Amino acid sequence: MFGGNAALQGLNLTVNQGDLFGFIGSNGAGKTTTLRILATFLSPSSGGAKIFGHDIVDDADAVRSVIGYMPDFFGVYKDMEVTEYLDFFAACHRIPGSQRDKAVSDVLELVGLGEKRGALIGALSRGMQQRLGLARVLVHDPQLLLLDEPASGLDPRARIELMAILQELQRMGKTIIISSHILSELQTLCNRVAIIEKGGLIYCGPVQGVQDQTAPGKSFRARVNGDIQIAVELLQADPRVGVVREENGVLKITLASPDLDGSVVAETLVRGGARLVSLEEDALGLEEVFMRLTRGETQ
Amino acid sequence: MTFLPIVSRELAVAARRKATHWTRFLFALAGILISAWILAMLSGSFPQEAAKVLFGVMSGMMTLYCSLAGIRFTADCLSVERREGTLGLLFLTNLRGHDVILGKLVASSVDAFYGVLAIVPVLALPLLMGGVTFGEFGRMSLVAMDTLFFSLSAGMLISAIARSPQSAAWGTLLLLLAVAVGMPLLDSHFFHSSGTTGIGIPWGFILSPAFAFAAGFDTLYSRYPWHFWGALGSMQAMAWIWLALAAMILPRTWQDRPSGGAAEGLRSRVLNWLRGTGAGSVGFRRGLLDRNAYFWLSSRQRWRLWMPWLVLVLLACIWVWGWHEFKEDWLNPGIYFTTGIVLNLLFRIWFSAETCRQLAEDHHSGALELLLSTPLTVNEIITGQFLSLRRMFAWPLAVSFIVQLLLFRATLKEVDYGSERMAWICCWSGMLLMTAFDLVALFWVSLWRGVTSRHPNRAASNSVALVFLPSWGVVLMVTMMMVVGNSGGGDGWQTVMALWFLSGLITNSVLCVWAQTKLQQEFRSAAQRRFEPPKGLMELFTEK
Helix, strand or coil, X not given: CECCECCCCCCCCCCCCCCEEEEEECCCCCHHHHHHHHCCCCCCCCCCCEECCEECCCCHHHHHHHEEEECCCCCCCCCCEHHHHHHHXXXXXXCCHHHHHHHHHHHHHHCCCHHHCCCEHHHXXXXXXXXXXXXXXXXXXXXXXXXXXXXXXXXXXXXXXXXXXXXHHHHCCCEEEEECCCHHHHHHHCCEEEXXXXXXXXXXXXXXXXXXXXXXXXXXXXXXXXCHHHHHHHHHHCCCEEXXXXXXXXXXXXXXXXXXXXXXXXXXXXHCCCEEEEEEECCCCHHHHHHHHHCCCCC | CXXXXXXXHXXXXXXXXXXXXXXXXXXXXXXXXXXXXXXXXXXCCCHHHHHHHHHHHHHHHHHHHHHHXXXXXXXXXXXXXXXXXXXXXXXXXXXXXXXXXXXXXXXXXXXXXXXXHHHHHHHCHHHHHCCCCHHHHHHHHHXXXXXXXXXXXXXXXXXXHCCCHHHHHHHHHHHHHHXXXXXXXXHHHCCCCCCECCCCCEHHHCCCHHHHHHHCCHHHHCCCHXXXXXXXXXXXXXXXXXXXXXXXXXXXXXXXXXXXHHHHHHHHHHHHHHHCCCHHHHHHHHHHHXXXXXXXXXXXXXXXXXXXXXXXXXXXXXXXXXXXXXXXXXXXXXXXXXXXXXXXXXXXXXXXXXXXXXXXXXXXXXXXXXXXXXXXXXXXXXXXXXXHHHHHHHHHHHHHHHHHHHHHHHHHHXXXXXXXXXXXXXXXXXXXXXXXHHHHHHHHHHHHHHHHCCCHHHHHHHHHHHHHHHHHHHHHHHHHHHHHCCCCCCXXXXXXXXXXXXXXXXXXXXXXXXXXXXXXXXXXXXHCHHHCCCCCCCHHHHCC
């Protein structure tokens, strides 16, 4: 609760070990609050959460030792060197002095900052500071990473490199919860996603399954030679076809049931005498799904 | 186009702010209380005499406040925007240097200006009692306003150059001390006032608020009116020069410098020198890190350790200069005790500032959030800060206490009879004991204010005010009541002293418990309130 407002309401999530879990929502939806609660930075006014069996309120110290939290905006000590900074956070995580040097070197290599170990943090670019933030999160080898908008403000190359690092971390067995506004990247990166709005959960599950939330059946794009209106009328007359619309000479078709496939479209058009040129499944992007879900089309 | 667009916007913002109105009220209240206390103390004197003393003390305090206002109000107003990267946004518009400078000057100083404005009617009280002329009243009001502008402009100039809040505050203090104290000292003691300006003012005094203040009284003004107007005019001119310099400098300093190159190399070398790069220094720092990570964080800049010693040496130099200059006259209990007061006050304020510095900076930058997501506990943070303070202040404070004990002993040698001896014993023991208690209270209160305040300098000034004001408020009230009720008698000071000590002890104990409880229970929640709007003055004491 913030003042009289509930930041989160009835949010029930399970993240499996080894998941790369995307956390999606509009500004103010409650993503950061959720991550802050999981990072033990905020105490929930009611409800709770467990991370690897540790309760975030009663066993907060144990939780902090297994998580790595990277806020959306984090302060850095600009007058510190890169290795000093990581050495300091390694000490905060109680890594013995004899093991800190290796831990710091390993994470610097992992995030591609090996050549910057002696540089002052203030002299690093935004992308490098973001990598340093990721190195900080990894320095104590946590099992769970909580990353709040880690790609914000990064250029395309830095974003792609960051996503590659995250995929590598998933391969290493880390569980990662990542919130981001760049949904196209989450779509390819994550195996599971959750969409929240106004503190409540709208969807939680595999990325592929999210499309089922917005459309009753599969969608297709078709091109025909000849009069396109005839093709539209043919499809509209078929009860197995849900929605048909024409956009710039392309037919956009949504079937009435998830059990049907593209052969329905082909069969209807060919039998009706239309000359079908191409037919391809039109997979909904995560961005489109998100827009539909959070604009009330399915609520 | 609106003339000076930032000025009009900032005035509108200030008009909506609660603090603007509270400041006026509190200043007027403080002025009335202090005036009432002074009048109560002088209840046996003739009204004209009492009025003169009241006017002198009140206008002196007001001038002193105005002289130091730049440190509090403007010293960090531009540097904070530079640190946060928002200064550049202003210069990406059509605004020019003078727009920004005047806008920030108005925005930052409106509270200070209203505060002085609220005191001016209180200053007029002696006018009604007689003994003070309307001319004196008018001149002192002018001195206050002129000094305020002078000090705020000095703060603006330093703020246009500085980056950190500490360097901004110290820079402004040094600039003001240099022109208001340093120049008169140089002139009178090294050059023996050899040169004067065209209107007869020794050149070294021309920018001294104290000189303008003294020249404003009828006794001097009737003989040398141009001394007053000359000092006032030159301060005004210098203030405008400082503002013009700030307006010229700021557009050239707001941009980030490109990294790399000679400048970066120099910066890197300076930083390395400041923290030490030898094997011994590195090994020592590693030891600190193994002991307590926050201890390392808070004390990793070794130059901070040298500062208390530097200040002690400077004070010793001033003391030796006084002894050399005034010979045996310098060696008296009054000077001894004043030395003790200066030492203790300086160390208490500095101790408070250093206690909240790292926490307030980390809170402001968001780094505290990162620390709290690690297994580092609140107790470890507090312990680390304590160890850092002990490392920085333990020996300088010990030396300061030994010096004071020697001065105490010297005082007792000078005064070897009855009640006066007892008075000095009480004053010295009370001051030394209360300093120790205050340091404990300041540690806890400053830690808490460091976590909750948005600005390191304000965290420190709030902490000092919380610790000092209640006991001194009690002294004010009790003295007034005693004098008004005529119950003081000859030994009334003992009662006042005992009450001051007792109220100080109680205040410190309550504040220690309060701050410790807050730190233990609300440290984490307070640390994440970075983006909440600032609290009102009254909410400062009632915040949850």
